[in-house]
Each structure stands twice: as C-alpha cells, then as structure tokens.
Amino acid sequence: MATEAPTMRRTPLYDKHAELGAKMVPFAGYEMPIQYEGIVAEHRAVRGRAGLFDLSHMGEFFFRGRGAGETLDRLVSSDIAGLAVGQARYGLLTNERGTIVDDVIVYRISEAEYMVVVNAANIAKDRAHVLAHLGEDVAFDDRSFGTALVAIQGPRAMEILASETDADVRSLPSFGVTQGRVARARATLARTGYTGEDGFEVFVANTDAAAVWDGLLAAGREAGIKPIGLGARDTLRLEARFSLYGNDIDETTDPIEAGLGWTCKLDKAFVGRDVIAAKKAAGPKRKIAGLVIQGGVARHGHEVTQDGDVVGQVTSGTYGPTVEKNIALAYVPTTLSKIGTALAVRIRGKDVPATVVKTPFYRRPE
Amino acid sequence: MSTVPDNLQYSKEHEWVRADGDVATIGITHFAQEQLGDVVFVELPEKGAKVRQYASLGVVESVKAASDIYAPISGEVVERNVKVIEKPELVNSAPYGDGWMIKVRLADKAELAQLLSPSDYRSHIGETAGAGGD
Numbered sequence: 438m439a440t441e442a443p444t445m446r447r448t449p450l451y452d453k454h455a456e457l458g459a460k461m462v463p464f465a466g467y468e469m470p471i472q473y474e475g476i477v478a479e480h481r482a483v484r485g486r487a488g489l490f491d492l493s494h495m496g497e498f499f500f501r502g503r504g505a506g507e508t509l510d511r512l513v514s515s516d517i518a519g520l521a522v523g524q525a526r527y528g529l530l531t532n533e534r535g536t537i538v539d540d541v542i543v544y545r546i547s548e549a550e551y552m553v554v555v556n557a558a559n560i561a562k563d564r565a566h567v568l569a570h571l572g573e574d575v576a577f578d579d580r581s582f583g584t585a586l587v588a589i590q591g592p593r594a595m596e597i598l599a600s601e602t603d604a605d606v607r608s609l610p611s612f613g614v615t616q617g618r619v620a621r622a623r624a625t626l627a628r629t630g631y632t633g634e635d636g637f638e639v640f641v642a643n644t645d646a647a648a649v650w651d652g653l654l655a656a657g658r659e660a661g662i663k664p665i666g667l668g669a670r671d672t673l674r675l676e677a678r679f680s681l682y683g684n685d686i687d688e689t690t691d692p693i694e695a696g697l698g699w700t701c702k703l704d705k706a707f708v709g710r711d712v713i714a715a716k717k718a719a720g721p722k723r724k725i726a727g728l729v730i731q732g733g734v735a736r737h738g739h740e741v742t743q744d745g746d747v748v749g750q751v752t753s754g755t756y757g758p759t760v761e762k763n764i765a766l767a768y769v770p771t772t773l774s775k776i777g778t779a780l781a782v783r784i785r786g787k788d789v790p791a792t793v794v795k796t797p798f799y800r801r802p803e
Numbered sequence: 804m805s806t807v808p809d810n811l812q813y814s815k816e817h818e819w820v821r822a823d824g825d826v827a828t829i830g831i832t833h834f835a836q837e838q839l840g841d842v843v844f845v846e847l848p849e850k851g852a853k854v855r856q857y858a859s860l861g862v863v864e865s866v867k868a869a870s871d872i873y874a875p876i877s878g879e880v881v882e883r884n885v886k887v888i889e890k891p892e893l894v895n896s897a898p899y900g901d902g903w904m905i906k907v908r909l910a911d912k913a914e915l916a917q918l919l920s921p922s923d924y925r926s927h928i929g930e931t932a933g934a935g936g937d
Contacts, residue, residue, distance in 0.1 A: 476866040477841040668840070668867060734844050734864045756843035756866055763844070785846075785862065785869075 448493035449646040465557035472666040479669035487591035488665035494557035496581035504574030535712025585646035590636030597657040620652030633677025676799035694721040727796035735765035813924035814875035878907030
C-alpha cells in the first residue's frame with residue numbers, strides 16, 4: 438500500500454489502528470483514525486465507560502529556564518504567572534490584532550519547565566509565532582514529532598489508568614499534571630481532556646506509545662474501554678461546547694465574540710491585550726451561540742437566517758448522540774444571541790428552524 | 804443477511820430497487836450505509852412528488868456528512884417511509900428491510916433494464932462473486 442501522499446505522517450500507533458480496523462483519514466497532515474466501530478457507539482462508550490484516543494498528532498512545545506514563565510505569561514491570554522508547579526491551564530495564543538492564533542493548554546511540569554500543547558495543524562505557525570515573541574532566559578524546544586499523546590476519557594478512566602501507573606492519579610485534581618510510569622514507560626500524566634468527561638492525557642516518547650496503548654486497552658477491557666476516533670472526538674467536544682480551532686475560532690475571530698473572554702486575564706500584559714480589552718469594553722458585534730436545529734444537521738459554513746435574511750454562519754454542527762439533538766455553534770449578531778431566539782439554518786436551500794440554547798449542550802452528571 | 808440480496812436490482816450510486824408490478828421500492832444498500840456510518844437524518848420527498856432517474860430524491864445524513872440519494876428510476880412517490888424518518892438508524896440496521904426509503908409508481912418500466920444485477924453490483928463495489936451470500 439504505497440498510495441498515500443509522501444508527505445503524510447503517521448503516529449507511532451498507526452499499526453495499532455490498522456489492527457483494530459480503523460477507517461483512516463488525512464487530518465492535519467497525518468493519517469488518523471476517524472472511527473473504529475462507529476461514531477455513535479464510540480461516543481457512548483466515552484460517556485458511559487471509557488475511551489482511548491491517539492492524539493499523537495498534537496504538538497508539544499517545551500519552555501525551560503528562569504524566563505519561561507514570563508515568556509508564556511506574555512504569549513498566552515490566561516494567567517500563566519499564577520500557575521503553580523503541577524497545574525495546567527487553558528488559554529489562547531493571540532496576535533497583535535487581538536485575534537486567535539491557537540488555543541492551547543499550558544502545563545507547569547516543574548519550577549522552570551512548561552509544556553504547551555498546541556493543535557496539530559498549527560505546529561509550524563505557532564512555532565514561528567513563539568519564536569517571534571521569545572523573551573530572555575528561556576530555551577524553546579519543539580518536541581511535537583517525538584512525543585506521543587494517548588488520552589483516556591470517561592467515567593471509568595481513572596480506575597483503569599490507576600491500575601497501569603505508579604502515579605497517584607486518584608488524588609490528581611482536574612487540570613493537575615504529574616510525572617510517573619504508565620505501562621512501565623516514563624510519562625507525563627494530566628487530568629485534562631476534550632470530551633466533557635473526567636479523564637487523563639498521557640504524554641510519552643514515541644517509542645513507548647504502543648506499550649501504553651496496549652496496556653491501557655488491556656487494563657480497561659473489563660470496564661468496556663473502546664478505541665475512539667476523531668469522529669467521536671468531534672461529537673463529544675461539541676456537546677461539551679469546546680471550541681475547535683479552524684472551525685469555531687481562527688485568526689479572523691477574537692476571544693470575546695468566540696465566548697472565550699474568560700480565558701483572557703486583561704489585568705496583565707499579553708500579545709493583543711489592548712485590542713481585546715477594547716473589544717470587550719465596546720461589546721462584541723457578533724457572538725458564538727449554541728443552536729438546536731429542528732430537522733437536518735447543520736454543518737460548518739451553513740448560513741444562519743432570520744426571516745429569510747442571512748444573519749450569521751455555522752462554525753460547527755453535528756448530531757449529538759448523548760443529547761439526541763442536532764446541535765451547532767454559530768456566529769450571530771449579539772442582538773440575536775439571546776437564549777430562546779428563533780433563527781433558522783439554511784440547509785440545502787431550505788431554512789430549517791433553529792433555536793438559540795444555553796451551552797454546553799451536555800454537562801456531565803456530578 | 805446478505806450484503807447484496809439476489810432479489811433486488813441496483814444503481815451505481817448504491818441504491819436498490821424492488822419492482823413489484825407498477826410500483827418499485829427504493830432504498831440504499833448495505834455498502835452505502837456502511838460507508839456513511841451512523842445515519843442520523845433522512846429527508847424524503849412527499850407522497851405525490853415526482854422523482855426523475857439520476858436526480859436527487861432526498862438526503863441521508865450521517866454524523867459525518869450529508870449524501871444525496873439518487874433516484875435509480877423515474878416515477879411518482881406513492882409512499883414514503885415515515886418510520887425511517889423517525890428512526891434514521893434503521894438505514895444502518897435494516898437497509899433492505901425497515902430502512903427502505905420510498906415507493907414510486909414507475910413512469911417508464913424500461914428504466915429497470917438499465918439497473919445493475921446483483922452480480923454486477925457486487926463487482927461494482929469490489930465484492931467477489933458469492934461473497935454476498937448468507
């Protein structure tokens with residue numbers, strides 16, 4: 438099988454996906470599994486039991502040195518200076534125009550070492566952006582291509598991971614990060630994810646990825662763990678209303694209209710801070726709203742209408758297997774973003790009724 | 804269940820046809836539903852609508868994407884499957900049974916001769932002869 442474009446990358450788990458019968462698709466320059474058994478079955482496995490994801494395509498940037506925290510505090514919109522060792526935080530890389538370069542998670546691994554996880558499609562762009570803003574006393578190391586990421590997510594994730602690691606994952610708080618061994622491999626473990634469920638992300642060297650993958654699949658067999666493809670990853674994240682870079686946010690959107698104002702610590706200096714503060718003070722002209730569509734599935738790029746006039750655009754849409762509704766995120770004028778507003782989504786030329794609803798569409802039971 | 808039943812005719816676009824006198828039942832094949840993945844929405848023409856051979860008669864949406872259903876033959880819709888609109892997953896679980904789409908009164912019976920036989924359809928989807936048997 439030598440039909441793939443020569444530029445396509447494979448994660449160290451490619452053979453595992455093939456063995457499991459995954460359907461592979463090109464994604465961000467990688468051949469990635471979109472589904473194994475089926476998107477709905479995989480989605481339900483994560484909500485009800487546990488799922489295992491290969492996210493080795495994601496990028497890992499390391500910042501080391503006395504100036505690492507300061508550089509990151511200026512690069513990232515959220516409070517990085519306030520991050521304690523063993524803590525992680527979601528934030529945005531923003532540019533001077535106050536729009537979004539990427540959304541990232543910053544992990545403080547030790548006193549003077551941070552890991553930043555970036556979107557696979559943005560690795561090269563983010564690297565350039567980071568290098569252009571690098572401060573004093575900091576060493577930057579892009580280890581994206583040598584680092585594998587296996588995520589285990591779902592209500593049974595903790596007990597499964599606990600049986601395969603010496604790290605105390607039971608007492609690791611949400612957005613906590615620690616070091617340990619998983620399936621005997623040296624790993625960085627964090628209680629983070631992109632599904633709306635409890636779960637962990639396990640970072641290991643590429644050479645250890647297969648052992649971690651096999652170890653967690655075997656450890657989770659009785660609990661009903663399943664391998665999960667990118668298809669279910671998208672339905673899970675959308676129900677939980679997590680933004681997807683390239684769909685909901687990009688360099689034409691600012692954090693305020695994207696509903697990510699909460700990630701911007703405006704009383705500190707960071708790239709684009711003044712523009713974002715001004716946007717917030719003026720109030721955004723448009724806003725991302727959650728929609729439920731009554732018949733038909735909205736997709737990225739579909740127009741949002743009211744009384745036949747185009748008023749906005751869908752950025753993400755799918756059928757939500759847990760909420761059992763057709764859900765979407767869309768940019769609409771702020772005046773039309775109030776919960777309960779009646780709108781429509783133009784699907785194949787027809788204006789299908791839609792209502793603005795509260796998000797997240799799904800919240801995990803306490 | 805066979806993935807390409809011997810008692811049906813097929814289109815290259817992966818619809819199946821069961822002609823019974825003047826009326827033909829239309830659905831999408833096992834192969835088609837497998838390619839689509841979990842079907843979550845089905846849009847079908849109303850009773851009385853005219854469908855034209857090779858033109859889109861409706862849409863099936865899976866979690867991943869929307870796909871047109873092409874009319875394998877022309878005619879007037881005499882019934883649409885309300886059950887499949889309410890429970891789109893029937894397309895996956897019973898593509899040749901409860902997952903059927905519409906019944907049409909044939910406009911031109913000669914069009915039936917243009918459809919693929921089960922063995923032609925099997926080679927069209929790359930199945931070896933007999934692989935569709937129970």
